[in-house]
Amino acid sequence: xxxxxxxxxxxxxxxxxIGTVLPSxxxxxxxxxxxxxxxxxxxTADPVGSVDxxxxxxxxxxxxxxxxFTPGGELVSDLATGWDISDDKKEYTFHLxxxxxxCGRPVTAEDVLYSFRRLLDPVRVSPRWWVLEDIEGAPAFxxxxxxxxxxxxxxxxxxxxxxxxxxxxxxxSLLAMPAAGIVCRHDAEERGDEYGIQPxxxxxxxxxxxxxxxxxxxxxxxxxxxGRQALEGISIRIIPESMTRIAExxxxxxxxxxxxxSELDLWRSAGAPLLSAEELRVVYIGLNNSRPPFDxxxxxxxxxxAVDVEAxxxxxxxxxxxxxxxxxxxxxxxxxxxxxxxxxxxxxxxxLLAEAGYGEGLEIEIWQRExxxxxxxxxxxxxxxxxxxxxxxxxTREWGAFKQxxxxxxPDAFFLDWFADYPDAENFLAPLFHSRNRGGGGNRTGYxxxxxxxxxxxxxxVSSAEERWELYRRAEEIVYSDAPxxxxxxxxxxxxxxxxxxxxxIPVIFNGQRFLDVEI
Amino acid sequence: MLRFLFKRLLxxxxxxxxxxxxxxxxxxxxxxxxxxxxxxxxYDDETLERMRSELGLDKPLPVQYLNxxxxxxxxxxxxxxxxxxxxxxxxxxxFPRTLALAFxxxxxxxxxxxxxxxxxxxxxxxxxxxxxxxxxxxxxxIPVFWLGLLLxxxxxxxxxxxxxxGYGGGSIKYLILPAVTLSFASMATVARxxxxxxxxxxxxxxxxxxxxxxxxxxxxxxxxxLRNALVPVITIVGADFGSYLSGSVLTESIFGWPGLxxxxxxxxxxxxxxxxxxxxLFMAIVFVLVNLLVDxxxxxxDPRIRVKEKSG
Numbered sequence: 072x073x074x075x076x077x078x079x080x081x082x083x084x085x086x087x088x089i090g091t092v093l094p095s096x097x098x099x100x101x102x103x104x105x106x107x108x109x110x111x112x113x114x115t116a117d118p119v120g121s122v123d124x125x126x127x128x129x130x131x132x133x134x135x136x137x138x139x140f141t142p143g144g145e146l147v148s149d150l151a152t153g154w155d156i157s158d159d160k161k162e163y164t165f166h167l168x169x170x171x172x173x174c175g176r177p178v179t180a181e182d183v184l185y186s187f188r189r190l191l192d193p194v195r196v197s198p199r200w201w202v203l204e205d206i207e208g209a210p211a212f213x214x215x216x217x218x219x220x221x222x223x224x225x226x227x228x229x230x231x232x233x234x235x236x237x238x239x240x241x242x243x244s245l246l247a248m249p250a251a252g253i254v255c256r257h258d259a260e261e262r263g264d265e266y267g268i269q270p271x272x273x274x275x276x277x278x279x280x281x282x283x284x285x286x287x288x289x290x291x292x293x294x295x296x297x298g299r300q301a302l303e304g305i306s307i308r309i310i311p312e313s314m315t316r317i318a319e320x321x322x323x324x325x326x327x328x329x330x331x332x333s334e335l336d337l338w339r340s341a342g343a344p345l346l347s348a349e350e351l352r353v354v355y356i357g358l359n360n361s362r363p364p365f366d367x368x369x370x371x372x373x374x375x376x377a378v379d380v381e382a383x384x385x386x387x388x389x390x391x392x393x394x395x396x397x398x399x400x401x402x403x404x405x406x407x408x409x410x411x412x413x414x415x416x417x418x419x420x421x422x423l424l425a426e427a428g429y430g431e432g433l434e435i436e437i438w439q440r441e442x443x444x445x446x447x448x449x450x451x452x453x454x455x456x457x458x459x460x461x462x463x464x465x466x467t468r469e470w471g472a473f474k475q476x477x478x479x480x481x482p483d484a485f486f487l488d489w490f491a492d493y494p495d496a497e498n499f500l501a502p503l504f505h506s507r508n509r510g511g512g513g514n515r516t517g518y519x520x521x522x523x524x525x526x527x528x529x530x531x532x533v534s535s536a537e538e539r540w541e542l543y544r545r546a547e548e549i550v551y552s553d554a555p556x557x558x559x560x561x562x563x564x565x566x567x568x569x570x571x572x573x574x575x576x577i578p579v580i581f582n583g584q585r586f587l588d589v590e591i
Numbered sequence: 592m593l594r595f596l597f598k599r600l601l602x603x604x605x606x607x608x609x610x611x612x613x614x615x616x617x618x619x620x621x622x623x624x625x626x627x628x629x630x631x632x633x634y635d636d637e638t639l640e641r642m643r644s645e646l647g648l649d650k651p652l653p654v655q656y657l658n659x660x661x662x663x664x665x666x667x668x669x670x671x672x673x674x675x676x677x678x679x680x681x682x683x684x685x686f687p688r689t690l691a692l693a694f695x696x697x698x699x700x701x702x703x704x705x706x707x708x709x710x711x712x713x714x715x716x717x718x719x720x721x722x723x724x725x726x727x728x729x730x731x732x733i734p735v736f737w738l739g740l741l742l743x744x745x746x747x748x749x750x751x752x753x754x755x756x757g758y759g760g761g762s763i764k765y766l767i768l769p770a771v772t773l774s775f776a777s778m779a780t781v782a783r784x785x786x787x788x789x790x791x792x793x794x795x796x797x798x799x800x801x802x803x804x805x806x807x808x809x810x811x812x813x814x815x816x817l818r819n820a821l822v823p824v825i826t827i828v829g830a831d832f833g834s835y836l837s838g839s840v841l842t843e844s845i846f847g848w849p850g851l852x853x854x855x856x857x858x859x860x861x862x863x864x865x866x867x868x869x870x871x872l873f874m875a876i877v878f879v880l881v882n883l884l885v886d887x888x889x890x891x892x893d894p895r896i897r898v899k900e901k902s903g
Contacts, residue, residue, distance in 0.1 A: 122631035284849025471623025
């Protein structure tokens, strides 16, 4: 090749390289920005599509609801400055304050109606439509029938009336979920599917820039009353690997870091000032209650006694969990958990198995999703079970395949957890143990006990928190004794924040922290 | 040459048809229901069925396949099940980033590998030859994941001269660590192959003649030795370029690089059929075109290949 051609080819290659490497320069958030990282990118910021954690988080930072949770988990007013509940506990009248969407339009009762109808839309089905299913006529509306029968109406521009089909003590909590965020009707209709990346809410933040796969920059909602937030904005970077997130924190590029459990000892021994909080999450091994051998409560109890949960917490989880002696996390309890029924006792476990007719031993499969920590946990469980004559084969599947098998009742047992959607004992007991929710509803073991069903149903009708808790406590006690699971633990979350940050606390429920009191 | 190009481009059609069909069928063979990953932890069967019908997954397989082919014929890769946004938009946005990473890695592997291989094969420094072999062994056996974290620890945390991760709006300093990580194994292979090519060429008569003519050592190395040692190197780098593109998944994850690799992995984990099918089809086209380019470049580097073609 002549040298001039070669030189040109080299120059061309160099230009291609520079052209691909140096596109436009991004805007770096300045000092008033809080810098966070998420493992996965939000799939949408649209309330009706927010199913995963990241999407729910961003959607609830951008959208306000009628009511919301504080970082401490209390339910307080948000767009609704007040509300009245009728004597029959079925009618809620919300009075809206003078708020505006980020686009400048006022938030009206019409927007609330539109947002709720949108969540119940029979055509574009939202996986979260069940959040409003207690509203009168909601299931029929969602099914595409009885369009006029929906129990939501507006008395005037600032008053919304919601009528329920039955009293529901946790209804207000449902309204604080990300899915019940109020969208700007005008923008939602105009943007269609694009609304997910260009949302317009009346929450404290609005989306400044969304660099797909890289970073999401939230800026102050310009319409929010001044003085409500100290931060200029929030930068949320997408960093899939935990070790990389740690490196970013160490070099000072992140303000809040969740410490992976495997790294806890290192940080503790370095004397780092860690924040910690028990999560609203329960980890368990579900036992398939609908067929042998786990249709026999005796076998299920035996397995609970065969596993030394405390030892696993200490040695595998580095102490970052609280043993589950029930199914409702500590933060939601008003009295201690059911008790010491299943302290580690392999001898008693063997006796129970023998009584149930499995003296010769038993072979089962325990399914898990791909997850290194789960693997270590289940290997310990496997060893404990082998000690009492239960040979457990571990089957690992990736999430989609695992979920399909579990929801179809394929495995004998499965390792899973349950996150709270809202901080209420109901959100653990009803989905996980009510027979109405068997399968995809959350009760994946197929557990069924009429007494538990009726106590849970009764609790939903009671408005006194004390009385409700009494009923939930009873339901939990029966469930604990029936042992549909091997009860494992409630994880404890550890975080570290940069010294420049003030006023941050780990929220009780993930959408409770809206960073209004956080300062730099 | 034109005939050759035309023939190769024509071959693209059956290859891509095969890719389309196999990826489509694979989606339905592997376990895991896309709708189940979309609905979250709590759902009822009716919602499941309605979402399935909304996505067109309730239709018989042949109908779905024909619909898919119909869309492709209109150059429509469809919309992501999860984000509802066009797959082609995401590819357009992310592919240049993966390309930038792959291209930089290739350049590094080529320049670094050839330089090391040349020095090692030259024969002036025997220890360098041995060191290259050790480097090559380490290079091909070191796990990408570990190397990436090691580089982050060294250059970002300890020396504070490079950012640990991110895209930085395209700034070069964000590209260096992922590019080095991605190029490492290939650089080691290139060094090794260059070295053996150089060792062989250095002993040839024409090199002795060139030296005897009194040509400078650098000129002999650059003009006579390197050129002959380069053909196998191009083969390796060319073949590797495809794997840079597809194999950048791990590197992209470690360094939070928002490229196409991570997009595909997310798609696979969520069973987002249009994302998987669209991205794989796109990657297949790129892969085939790169291979074609490599074949063409042989002729440019080694005139003998052109001669053979002509005489054949």
